[in-house]
Amino acid sequence: MTDTTKKPEELLKLDYTPPKKGWMETPVDFKKGTYCYSAPQKHQEYLGLPYPRQWQPFDADWKLPENWKQIILEGMNDRLKKYRSFRLYMDICVRCGACADKCHFFIGTGDPKNMPVLRAELLRSVYRKYFTLGGKLFGKVGGARELTEDVLKEWYYYFYQCTECRRCSVFCPYGIDTCEITMMARDLLSLVGCNVGWVIEPASNCFRTGNHLGVPPHAFKDTLDFAIDEVEDLTGVKVEASVNRKGAELLFITPSADYFASPHWYTFLGYLMLFHEIGLDYTWSAYASEGGNFGLFHSAEMMKRLNAKMYAEAKRLGVKWILGGECGHMWRVVHQYMNTINGPADFLEEPVSPITGTKFENAKATKMVHICEFTADLIKNNKLKLDPSRNDHWKMTFHDSCNPARAMGLFEEPRYIIKNVCNNFYEMPENTIKEYTFCCGSGAGLGSDENLEMRLRGGLPRANAVKYVKEKHGVNLLTCICAIDRAVLPTLLQYWVPGVEVSGLHELVGNALVMKGEKERTTDMRGTPRKQEAK
Amino acid sequence: MPKTKLAGMEIEIDEDGFIQEPDKWSKEVAEDLAKEESSVHPMSEDHWRLVNYIRDYYIKFGVAPPVRMLCKQNKFELKYVYEMFPKGPAAGACKVAGLPKPTGCV
DSSP states (O other): OOTTSOOHHHHTOOOOOOOSSOGGGSOOOOOTTSSOOBOOHHHHHHTTOSSOOOOOTTSSOOOOOTTHHHHHHHHHHHHHHHOHHHHHHHHHOOOOOTTGGGOHHHHHHOOGGGSHHHHHHHHHHHHHHHHOHHHHHHGGGGTOOOOOHHHHHHHHHHHTSOOOOOHHHHHOTTOOOHHHHHHHHHHHHHHTTOOBHHHHHHHHHHHHHSSTTOOOHHHHHHHHHHHHHHHHHHHSOOOOOOBSOTTOSEEEEOOGGGGTSTTHHHHHHHHHHHHHHTTOOEEBOSSSOOOOOGGGGTOHHHHHHHHHHHHHHHHHHTOSEEEEOSOSHHHHHIIIIIHHHTOOOTTSOOOBOTTTOOBOGGGTTTOEEEHHHHHHHHHHTTOOOBOGGGGTTOOEEEEOOHIIIIITOOOHHHHHHHHHHOSOBOOOOGGGSGGGOOOOSOOTTOOOGGGHHHHHHHTHHHHHHHHHHHHHHOOOEEEESOHHHHHHHHHHHHHHSTTOEEEEHHHHHHHHBOOTTOOOOOBOTTSOBSSSOOO | OOEEEETTEEEEBOTTOOBSOGGGOOHHHHHHHHHHHOSSSSOOHHHHHHHHHHHHHHHHHSSOOOHHHHHHHHTOOHHHHHHHSTTHIIIIIIHHTTOOOOOSOO
16 A cells, blocks of 8 residues: 555545435545556557557547547447347336445445436446437437547546446346346447556566466466475475376366465465365366456456356366366356356366265256365265364454355355354354445455555445454454455555455465375464464 | 657657567666656665566566565565555556556455
């Protein structure tokens, strides 16, 4: 955080009174700290995106192609035909307002355009004008408006101020999924070369090296070797792990941040320890070296392109099925799109745990199992020796990451694991967990430094619930199963709730796991002495 | 892309000041970048040890080193890295070492 970051007291001066003028008359204001930079030209070119150019949102001239309006309207027409959900969501909203105060960005900004209903209306008003009789006839009175450059700028600002977390859709009586509306708007913006750097650069890296961070195979191998040495330093056990090994039973895929960033790293060590201990016949891949998919935050086409490597690599290596790590949006792609866009993966087998024999019926179609399902099943079948007291220096709470929670309903497995690997677990209030979970405020490609104020605002409701359990129970650790969460929540909590650290769940599994032949562990994986109280 | 003057040279930078022309990096460029990113000026021996480590890793692997590796192999606590480069290993130290900004779930 820089010195120019506003103080929490300033950010808390929230005014929920809407502006006097109507929303159509309130132009967008690109305030420093509340928007994302555009994408570097070289990465747009690398991905072959249309109209690559250098421009920034704060420029008066966005250097749009001359026929930009025609491109957008034709793009909208195509998508209305292609996606029934899009047309449905454009048509059915009755403006009941159930969603209005459910969005973390509305709560944290007070800006009415962050009410999901109004966010959708930014696009819907244009839909009405050009695609409905009522809109054509009655114009503004009928809630319709012309597509202008100002409207396009407003789209860029507010559709990159939605983390596609889908909390609002839980409360909508019609089930309108604002995330899908945001996806359409971003896709349309991309047609005229308006993209966000934090989305496009990882996507371009992913297309080049297989992962968002641009880690090439030799660096991947070097990193894995280093991690194996570190596990040996910590436990005295030399774990086995292979890369690109043909004939392995399983392929394991996790976000690249797990083997790069901190505190993700300790979750990475946790995976290595667990897989070694149960004698899993698995391999890593230096090509399918990313679980995340920033393509999801750009367009259906980009999502499909980036995700294709998972099945391609599984086929090349001849594995039976794929095990996936602690990632958030990866599971939205896997669970809700993968089978349709990249499947069917009929060359893979229906997943069965080689350790317990449990058949993962739910993964029949995708052939991909979530690590929490896999580990919970190991515990349930008494395959792990766990000493939860090794996590006694933590008083923890669990943050349901939006996508595993709302896109796949993964509520109980992580909690089952937590209860078996630690003794002090405290839930945040009910309306902020499970399907009602509050977003970290930085997902869907918004996690950049330049957007920090907006991230802190969007993360306020989450942080507020953490503050509650910190004050009530002395919680000092938030655990989660998403790499974006692990990247952004430390900053968020340091700002709103100092003293609460962030971890992945398999870090805690690694701490508690009693390994055959291990030496006495005097510290946890972070090097914190076991007996000593954590900071 | 905006340009800026570092060590007497015009160098292309991104909006956050990361240099876009890695070949133009030199010790002098690093000291100039450090004016904004480092806790002391000129940089201390430890600062340089970290910057050189990152630079060497980047030349060998084309990417920044994992945070844990960077700490352990230099025997620095992460906290100390933040003391040296207040914006941290990625936004601070990597910038001074002339690397592109790491992006993604970081």
